[in-house]
Amino acid sequence: MRFLIEKESKSSQARIGKIILPHGEVETPAFMPVGTQGTVKTMSPKELKEIGVQIITANLYHLYLRPGIEVIEKGGSISEFISFHRPVLTDSGGFQIASLSPLISIKDDGIQFKSHIDGSTHFFTPENVVIYQEKIKSDIGMCLDICLPYPVEYNEAKRASEKTIEWAKKSKKIKSEEFNLFCIIQGATYLDLREKATKELLDIGFDGYAIGGLFLGETPKLSYEIVAFCNNLIPKEKVRYVMGCGYPEDILECVKLGTDLFDCVLPTRNGRTGTAFTSEGRIIIKNAKFEKDFSPLDPNCDCYTCQNFSRAYLRHLFISEEILGPRLLTYHNIYFFIKLMEKIREAILKDQFEEFYNNFKRQYNRNLI
């Protein structure tokens, strides 16, 4: 991969750039919709492309269990198997194992876990996780990490952070030269752990640096502080990725702090459950007040959903539990996020990022419910 920085903001750390990957180019800052099981829930690849999605994430833990590495390998690559034909980043699944597996045991040399599907036992090591991601030809792979919930005590955070560094070293060692591997900085909310992790991972050397274990319930202020701290340690020519950061206001702040990549289930999960992100804040479509509201979801949006359907009809679809409801709201939400990133990039290009940020916050919070 190559990462080209095309413009740096004068008033902040924000920058625009381009990551050149095996399956295509990604303009940064970029939001990556989450396609955990090899599909961005409810969406077709055609729709993702028409919206302008340049990269999605998938999850090795899920794909390893279903359909299995061999099936995807035979399908050509994860990107071809799912017929996206654009870059796919795979997360190693440390976070998913921790949240889904009914029984996990962290060993010195990897994570033993039981499948949440059939209870069978498996063992992920820093090495096999890289090998699997290479086999399915992820455009970017992630090192195996230990992701802890918030809050967590210092000593536990320290052990997890140090183990993650140790595993990153092993991952780097086994990977093929041409494979793009990002490491993950852990250390919870402890700045000294974050500092140690960042510096040691920089010494090992990776294509990109992800900050994990944030946006898990701590205050936004604290998250921002850690992102700012780590981003300042990561040389500007490296890709910076804040994992699981997805509220528009958080994305804007992290872009300001020099972040290039984002992923989050927010637009898809909220879309499925009936919450839309709009230019005027969030809307819960099942609300009774929309029963006879024939205006579009977002009056300032030109997506397929907003150009064709009323709030009254969308509400009807959700009340009647029709799949088209989650489809149309997810479509709109992803469109909203992708357009937000386009506007952010445009604002940085024109040296108007601060102004854009302030205007967005003012408008977006106006009707926040």
Place this chain on the structure above:
Amino acid sequence: MRFLIEKESKSSQARIGKIILPHGEVETPAFMPVGTQGTVKTMSPKELKEIGVQIITANLYHLYLRPGIEVIEKGGSISEFISFHRPVLTDSGGFQIASLSPLISIKDDGIQFKSHIDGSTHFFTPENVVIYQEKIKSDIGMCLDICLPYPVEYNEAKRASEKTIEWAKKSKKIKSEEFNLFCIIQGATYLDLREKATKELLDIGFDGYAIGGLFLGETPKLSYEIVAFCNNLIPKEKVRYVMGCGYPEDILECVKLGTDLFDCVLPTRNGRTGTAFTSEGRIIIKNAKFEKDFSPLDPNCDCYTCQNFSRAYLRHLFISEEILGPRLLTYHNIYFFIKLMEKIREAILKDQFEEFYNNFKRQYNRNLI
């Protein structure tokens, strides 16, 4: 509405024609995908149009309960409310009341029923059912009928058939001149009842004649016999509609017997549960043998699903309970039915219907599972 017969088959009763309706034209014989609650399950209106769907059905019983007549009326019409902008036929819901309502009571002047959603009590009369369908501007409305399960005793079938005729008379009386209303011929499997119903309904005079209460478990031979019998009584310049007929082999036989319209949940329901109709028979996609099958669902199909996705990926989507699975199989199934109707029309036009019918059966049954 106007119904133009454009060509009659020389070797059978099959014919092609065109129904001109407020929201557009429908080429017949036509298959109408079912959009019970104002959406063809999992599909967007854009997809229906790209497949070439010219008309869908919706259900008054469902729409009356949710979102309610008033909401749809305010939305312009059922076709505009759901953003289809093409013809929509609404069934009155006699069949749905009988199969879904927890408590129904057939009175002299209508059907009292409890909502399957909240248990509230409602009363459908031949008159209000027409008024509701006019309010939501259905392109074609259906009279309220009494649809009985199979098998049913003669006396019960007789009462239902006669009541349906009586109600049809009332429906005709109340409808506006410009509203297109079809009657429903009931009478179970008793030819004398079917004969009486058809003749009396012809005396009342409708825009089209539907045969209801068939394909409910009786043998195909018996269904065909009744369709042939009724179709022969209905003058050829009238639209003939066999309700709930949906297996490709049944559609072909009923086309041969002079039928113009079909509707059935088969392509959508089967699509959602993982069964695909293909040129070589039906496929159950979850079957283990498709795990590493990277061929398309139907090698002879050029739909979006077959052009872009493998059986292995479709199987993965179903096994993983991802919405894209039902979406892609429903898309393919509707495409299969719509293309089948196009091929039927083409064959009739070329005076090759018998040949087409025989070839289809041979190919379709080859790998039937």
